[in-house]
Amino acid sequence: MVRLDDRDLAILRILSAEGRITKAELAQRINLSATPAWDRLKRLEQAGLIAGYRAEISLKALGPHVVVFVAAELADHTAATLRIFEEAVARHDEIVACWALGGGFDYLMQVVTIDIDSYQRLIDTLLEARVGLARYYTYIVTKPVKGPAPPPLDLLAGLQKD
Structure with missing residues (x-):
């Protein structure tokens, strides 16, 4: 099991909602420079936490x-x-x-x-x-009520606040 810190969770949260974000924008959003952000992203991919990237088709x-x-x-x-x-x-x-x-x-x-x-x-x-x-x-299915949503990462990582 990979230990995740707040920045790792932020990366996962951002990517699960915005898979097409640029690496530069991702780095800025998690308050890191490009190289450390890229290293974290590669580590999350190699650990199998990021299984892929895809578009949501209408x-x-x-x-x-x-x-x-x-x-x-x-x-x-x-x-x-x-x-x-x-x-x-x-x-x-x-x-x-x-x-x-x-x-x-x-x-x-x-x-x-x-x-x-x-x-x-x-x-x-x-x-x-x-x-x-x-x-x-x-x-x-007669109508969609709630579509695919990002998983509750804080809850799954044990960080949800009561």
Whole structure:
């Protein structure tokens, strides 16, 4: 586990909200010169705390789409079935996220596609491929309420003030 100080947390906080910030602006915002700021950034990347940089795409501006969450139950819980299902999920670009769960469902998938018909074709493909999917429950997103947000870094680092 990497020890983080206030400046490290500030870097993570800034980058999680503004991934395109210049290194010079980042250095200024954390009150360091460019070289020490760059060294800290490299250390955070090498430690695996910064997993990547990406743009947040406005799907609404791109065109018609539907976002669906799918709670999936597998037929059994053998290591082979889990591996087969996870490999099948990885092959479908429409499945943009998938989490293994503890509790009632085995997986929660997030699907983004052009319409409900294309979503149903995806599910039919998974069922026909016999990847272990026994049951699935579909939850269609009707409106976004809160989008992806930076994680609560202070809380996770144990620095949240009461």
